[in-house]
Amino acid sequence: MISEVHKIQCKKLQPFVQYILYNRHNQASQHSVTSFPNTNICLGISKGNVLLKDHEAYISKESKQNDMFVYTTGLYTTPHEFKVSKSWDEICIDFHPCGYYHFFDLPSKHKIIDEGFTSSFFSRDDQICLEDILNEPDLKKRSLAIEKLLISKLKPFDQNDLQLAVEYIHVNKGLISVKEVLRYTKCSERKMYNLFNDHFGITPKWYIRIVRIRQALKLITFNPLLSLTEVAYQCGYNDQSHFIKEAKLMCNLIPKKLKNNLISIDNEVIISKK
Numbered sequence: 001m002i003s004e005v006h007k008i009q010c011k012k013l014q015p016f017v018q019y020i021l022y023n024r025h026n027q028a029s030q031h032s033v034t035s036f037p038n039t040n041i042c043l044g045i046s047k048g049n050v051l052l053k054d055h056e057a058y059i060s061k062e063s064k065q066n067d068m069f070v071y072t073t074g075l076y077t078t079p080h081e082f083k084v085s086k087s088w089d090e091i092c093i094d095f096h097p098c099g100y101y102h103f104f105d106l107p108s109k110h111k112i113i114d115e116g117f118t119s120s121f122f123s124r125d126d127q128i129c130l131e132d133i134l135n136e137p138d139l140k141k142r143s144l145a146i147e148k149l150l151i152s153k154l155k156p157f158d159q160n161d162l163q164l165a166v167e168y169i170h171v172n173k174g175l176i177s178v179k180e181v182l183r184y185t186k187c188s189e190r191k192m193y194n195l196f197n198d199h200f201g202i203t204p205k206w207y208i209r210i211v212r213i214r215q216a217l218k219l220i221t222f223n224p225l226l227s228l229t230e231v232a233y234q235c236g237y238n239d240q241s242h243f244i245k246e247a248k249l250m251c252n253l254i255p256k257k258l259k260n261n262l263i264s265i266d267n268e269v270i271i272s273k274k
Helices: 124-134 139-153 160-171 178-185 189-200 204-222 228-234 240-251 255-261
Strands: 002-007 017-035 041-047 049-054 057-062 068-073 080-095 262-265 269-273
Touching: 002 139, 002 262, 017 139, 041 049, 041 124, 049 068, 049 080, 068 124, 080 124, 080 139, 124 139, 160 178, 160 189, 160 204, 178 189, 178 204, 189 204, 204 228, 204 240, 204 255, 204 262, 204 269, 228 240, 228 255, 240 255, 255 262, 255 269
Parallel strands: 057 080
Antiparallel strands: 002 017, 017 080, 017 269, 041 068, 041 080, 049 057, 262 269
């Protein structure tokens, strides 16, 4: 599978959308990719194929009607494995966590939404536009057309407490407690819990844990000479044993194996390929 990241050019969209990822596969052999817990909310769009859950993985299948297939991956806490075969042409729009809600009202879930949601996300005119985009072979032209469509859907998002909490957690790279977030935002624990659960399907504590493990994955990928003990220390784990436990829980691999399996796509996306 060939993957390519396109950064957002429109400054108006940059606070809300992180990047556009294109995944293409034109071989009979099956290709497997594992993604790890992340704070991005991904909107996936393809045509002629669907993703179906099969045991622990999501498998691509040809669509009989050649319909458009739209799905989201929200903030999940364990790895997702994707297996694609034959023809696969996919657009993945990765939103910042609160940025997603500047475009869509449908709540993001931590699991893949895999059927019947195309009309919920997009009007008929939007779908025609997306079909034209999928028929465009030039990825730069695709990206510009996607940005134009997103600008037309941009709207306010009035959950300031949630936005403030998310920004504070990221600025501190997850090296803070929920109590510190509550003090900073001056928000009650119940309200903050409900905001995270309603919009992301997880608790504030789990959000912080995801930010920490993502920071660890970045350090492992881009600083190969850094020891795992130092990675654990920089990411706020009590010791290497704590780091190993979190990695096994959230990535299904111990840090040593993660170090050997991780790759990056254009220095933006961190995945594991088989």
